[in-house]
Amino acid sequence: MANAKLWGLTKSPWVFHVAAASCNNCDIEILDVLTPRWDVERFGIVLVGSPRHADALLVTGVLNRKSLPRVIQVYEQTPKPCLVIGVGTCTCHNHIFEPSYNVVGPYDKYIPVDVYIPGCPPKPEAIILGVVKALQRLQ
Amino acid sequence: MNILGILFNFVVFPGFLFSAFVGLLLTWVDRKVTARIHWRVGPKIYQPYADFLKLLIKETIVPEGSSRTLFFLGPLLGVISMSIFAVMIFQMNFDPTSTFVGDLIVMIYLLAVPAIGIILGGSASKNPLASVGASREMTQAFGYELPFLVSMAVIVLKAGGTIKFGEIIAVQQSGGPFLYSLSGIIAAVVILFTIQAKLSFVPFDIPEAEQEIMAGPYIEYSGVTLAMYKITRAMMFFLMPLFLVSVLWGGLTSWWAVLKVLLFVVLIILIKNTNPRLRIDQALKFFWVGLGLLSIIGLVLAFYGK
Secondary structure, eight states, X not given: OHHHHHHHHHXXXXXXXXXXXXXXXXXXXXXXXXXXXXOGGXXXXXXXXXXXXXXXXXXXXXXXXXXXXXXXXXXXXXXXSOEEEEESHHHHSOGGGTTOTTBOOOGGGTSXXXXXXXXXXXXXXXXXXXXXXXXXXXX | OOHHHHHHHHHTSSSHHHHHHHHHHHHHHHHHHHHHHTXXXXXXXXXXXXXXXXXXXXXXXXXXXXXXXXXXXXXXXXXXXXXXXXXXXXXXXXXXXXXXXXXXXXXXHHHHHHHXXXXXXXXXXOOHHHHHHHHHHHHHHHHHHHHHHHHXXXXXXXXXXXXXXXXXXXXXXXXXXXXXXXXXXXXXXHHHHHHHHHTTOXXXXXXXXXXXXXXXXXXXXXXXXXXXXXXXXXXXXXXXXXXXXXXXXXXXXXXXXXHHHHHHHHHHHHHHHTOOXXXXXXXXXXXXXXXXXXXXXXXXXXXXXX
């Protein structure tokens, strides 16, 4: 029974894209991953429009004072169990925005992040690898 | 018939489990054909089942301030009505004598119930986008029911004025399918577009337009309730082409009927993949003016026996 649950979760991760004030590069790379060229529907990955349907949140961008409450709200709206995948170097640390007055720090101060995908922006292959690693972490 | 047999019919075969299983398989056909049209590989055959299993084990969230009863009633209505519909359509096909007066009308009503479930659920979710989706669903339902009912009248006229579903199948088995006539073809075209709209597939996916109102009425649904909506959709995707084959192409007489159902399924998928989304006013105009006039022409032709 537990195996069946795990199988269902790993074979059909629906992702919701949380663009928390990124510079748009990571967002474009995420859209690239979803195009027919990389075809992530092979692995059951589908982009959904509502956090209520999501199993994985792809968060991008450096966290700032305006986007923090929204990100936490979206995380709380997502039904558990859910994964959080940080795409881009900005999710790992504050990157070049470290001295800024408006930046409140990396994501794992506020929500649990399962996998970080470094890169500015990461390649589509790297994003797919990151999602696969996040799924392996479940097992 | 004993009560266990009836329960078996409703829950296992040909009711809920069987039609859900075949419906999910056809959902995979839909996704695979779509993928091939996009020139990509597409999901594996177990994908819809994995999706369904995953949705069953996810947390179900009821939004704060929503109407709890209606929120759960919405998805349930669709599943129940489609299970009853599956039992009726298979019973009439296997044994056309087991019909009763007006069962065609019961089936038309059962086909309209999932839309009502979506409207109820969407309005109960306390979300502005869900309300917009529910109101669009309602407008669209008013649109497609008119040509659909006129086409049903064509079929009733061609079957000699009977409103028994079993007799319609029996008449076709003795006197040839209704599809092999001009009015039959017109009715088939109209019902095909109606199926497209009832399934909210792409030219008519206005209620749940992913890019404008996210998922429309489904936006607040998660876990088991979303799975029920998905399974209703899958069952409709299987049962409505079957209904079309039953009323126009002679019913489930031989194994050829499987190919006939698949033909309509693939036609629906091709229409879905080669058209852009309409606006709600364009859709309403298309159904009332375009298809409405077409179905009335079909009715006149059927009256003169063409």
